[in-house]
Amino acid sequence: MHCTHAFTSLGCFELSLDETLSLAARHRIMAVELRALGGSIDLPGYFERTCKSPEILAQTMAGQPARIYCLDTSLKLTGAGDGQRGEFLRFLPWAEALGGVPLRVFDGGASAGEAGRREAVETIRWWQDLRTAKGWKSDIVIETHDSLFTGRKIMDFLEHAPGVRILWDTHHTWRLGSEHPVDTWRVIAKHVAHLHVKDSVSRRDGDRAYTYVYPGMGEFPMGELRAALSADGFSGIMALEWELLWHPRIGDLDTALSSAAGTGWW
Numbered sequence: 001m002h003c004t005h006a007f008t009s010l011g012c013f014e015l016s017l018d019e020t021l022s023l024a025a026r027h028r029i030m031a032v033e034l035r036a037l038g039g040s041i042d043l044p045g046y047f048e049r050t051c052k053s054p055e056i057l058a059q060t061m062a063g064q065p066a067r068i069y070c071l072d073t074s075l076k077l078t079g080a081g082d083g084q085r086g087e088f089l090r091f092l093p094w095a096e097a098l099g100g101v102p103l104r105v106f107d108g109g110a111s112a113g114e115a116g117r118r119e120a121v122e123t124i125r126w127w128q129d130l131r132t133a134k135g136w137k138s139d140i141v142i143e144t145h146d147s148l149f150t151g152r153k154i155m156d157f158l159e160h161a162p163g164v165r166i167l168w169d170t171h172h173t174w175r176l177g178s179e180h181p182v183d184t185w186r187v188i189a190k191h192v193a194h195l196h197v198k199d200s201v202s203r204r205d206g207d208r209a210y211t212y213v214y215p216g217m218g219e220f221p222m223g224e225l226r227a228a229l230s231a232d233g234f235s236g237i238m239a240l241e242w243e244l245l246w247h248p249r250i251g252d253l254d255t256a257l258s259s260a261a262g263t264g265w266w
Contacts, residue, residue: 003229003238005266006031006069008196011242011253014039017050017060024066027257033104033239035072041245043071044090054097061098069102069237070141070167070194071095076108077120077142085126092136100137102193104167107157109147116147121160141193143167150177151187158191165193169241171220175200175210181225185232194237197222197266212250215240216263226266238266 006029009020013036024032037046051057061068075088088103095101109116127140142164148154149172158164166188173184185192199218205211215222229238240260242253250256260266 003226003234003236003266004031005029005260006033006194006237006239007253007257008033008035008072008239008241009037010035010246011240011244011256013037013041013245017046021064021066023254023257026254027261029257030066031069031237031239032066033070033072033237034068035104036245041072041074044094047094054093057094058097068098070104071098071101072104075103075105075123075140076146077105077123078108078116078146079119080108080123085123092134092138095138096136100139102141102165102167103138104143105140106143106145107148108145117157117160120157124161124164139165141165141167143196144169144172149173150179151184153177154188154191164191166191168192168195170195170225171198171200171241172196174220181221182228185225185228189232189234192234192236194239196239196241197225198241198243199265212243212247214251214256215260216265217259222265240266 009032012020012023017037020032020037034043035041037043040046047057051060071091071094073088073091075084091103095103107120109120131139144154144166148157154166168188170181173179174181198212199215199220200210200212201218203211240256242256244250244253
C-alpha cells in the first residue's frame with residue numbers, strides 16, 4: 001500500500017495553474033487539490049479568465065502527468081443561503097469537465113448542536129436532489145472542520161447524513177480534538193475519501209497553541225498513522241495542506257514538499 005501524495009494550492013496560491021502543475025512535476029507529485037490560483041480563491045473566476053470554457057480546461061489537463069482530484073469551495077453546510085449556494089454551483093461546470101471531481105465543503109457549525117445539524121442536513125439534501133436531477137458526476141466531500149473535530153462528532157453527524165464522504169484533516173482532529181490520529185482513523189476509516197496532513201510543535205503562535213513547522217520537523221505522529229493506513233489497505237490521497245495563504249510566515253511550499261520527502265515523513 002502506498003498513498004498518492006498530493007498538495008493543496010493554499011501553499012502556492014499566487015501561482016497560475018501551469019506553474020502549480022510544474023511545481024507538482026518537480027516533486028513527482030501526481031495529484032493536486034485546488035483551493036486558490038493566481039492569488040485568488042475564486043477558482044471559477046480564474047478558470048473563466050484563463051481557460052474560457054470547461055472544455056478548454058479539460059483539454060489542458062489531458063496531457064498533464066498530475067491530475068486535479070478535488071476543487072475546494074467555501075460552502076458551509078450550516079447557514080448556506082442562496083448566495084453561498086449560488087457561488088458553490090459556479091464550480092460545477094469545471095468539476096464536471098475534470099471528470100466529476102469532488103467538491104470540498106465545510107460543515108460550518110460552531111458546535112454540534114441540533115439546529116446547526118438540521119441546517120447542514122437540509123443543505124446536503126438540497127445538493128443531493130439537485131445532483132440527481134442534473135445527472136452530475138461530481139459530489140461533495142465534507143472537510144473535518146468547525147464542529148467536526150473528533151471521531152465521535154464526525155460519526156454523530158454522519159448518522160444524519162448517510163452516504164456522505166469525509167475529507168479528514170488529520171491535524172485538526174489531533175490538535176483541536178486531542179485525539180491520536182490512529183484512534184480517529186479506527187472510528188471514521190470507511191467514510192474517508194482522502195486526507196490532509198501537516199506538522200507542528202507545541203509552541204504558541206499568536207492565538208494558536210501550536211506552531212506549524214516543515215513536515216518531519218514536528219510532533220505529528222505520521223509514522224503511526226502511515227502504519228495504520230497501510231494495515232487497512234488505504235491507497236487513496238494524502239495531501240499536504242500547507243496553509244501559506246492564511247499563515248504567511250510558515251515558509252514556502254517548495255521547501256515543505258522537499259522536507260516531507262527528504263525526512264521520509266510521508
